Amino acid sequence: MKLIVQIRYEILNDTSQYDSKYSKRGYYIEKMNDTDSVILTIAMGMKNSGGYSIRIKSFSIYSGHANIEVEETSPESGHIVTQAVTYPCVKIKFDKKPDIFYIINREIDEIFEEVEI
Numbered sequence: 001m002k003l004i005v006q007i008r009y010e011i012l013n014d015t016s017q018y019d020s021k022y023s024k025r026g027y028y029i030e031k032m033n034d035t036d037s038v039i040l041t042i043a044m045g046m047k048n049s050g051g052y053s054i055r056i057k058s059f060s061i062y063s064g065h066a067n068i069e070v071e072e073t074s075p076e077s078g079h080i081v082t083q084a085v086t087y088p089c090v091k092i093k094f095d096k097k098p099d100i101f102y103i104i105n106r107e108i109d110e111i112f113e114e115v116e117i
Contacts, residue, residue: 007061007064007066007094007095007096007098008094008095008096009061009092009093009094009095010092010093011056011059011090011091011092012039012091012092012093016041016087016089016091017050017086017087017088017089018084018085018086018087019087019089020046020085020087021117022041022043022045022087022089023043023045023046023087024043024045024046024115025043025044025045025112025115026042026043026045026112026113026114026115027040027041027042027043027101027103027112027113027114027115028040028041028043028114028115028117029097029101029114030117031097032093036095036096036097037093037094037095037096038093038094038096038097039091039092039093039094040066040091040092040093040094040101041089041090041091042054042056042068042070042089042090042091042092042103042112043087043088043089043115044072044087044088044089045087046085046086046087047085047086047087047088048085049075049081049082049083049084049085049086050075050081050082050083050084050086051074051075051076051079051081051082052072052073052074052075052086052088053072053073053088054070054071054072054073054088054089054090055070055071055090056068056069056070056071056090056092057069057070057071059092061098064098064099064100065098065099065100065102066094066098066100066101066102067102068092068101068102068103068104069103069104069105069106070090070103070104070105070112071105071107072088072105072107072108101114
């Protein structure tokens with residue numbers, strides 16, 4: 001008999017566009033104080049201007065595996081964008097850390113790797 005533990009999650013609105021600790025492309029796992037909760041940050045890495053974004057396209061959790069597909073956008077040529085270094089990212093808070101994270105951008109067939117903070 002297999003016990004399946006439900007993991008609750010919340011997609012956060014705080015995108016930390018200007019937080020340089022997300023300067024590398026990949027995903028970051030941050031443990032919350034004195035709880036089992038974690039925050040997963042999926043980052044595009046450092047960009048030299050605004051106009052970049054990342055969003056969750058699909059998401060599922062099954063048997064402790066978090067499967068996440070992301071979509072990334074870049075500014076179109078000729079558009080006016082913020083002239084500042086940015087760190088586009090998206091965050092998900094989990095009440096318990098999933099055993100495995102599988103994060104992919106299918107448009108460019110790239111799997112995100114974990115980055116140590």
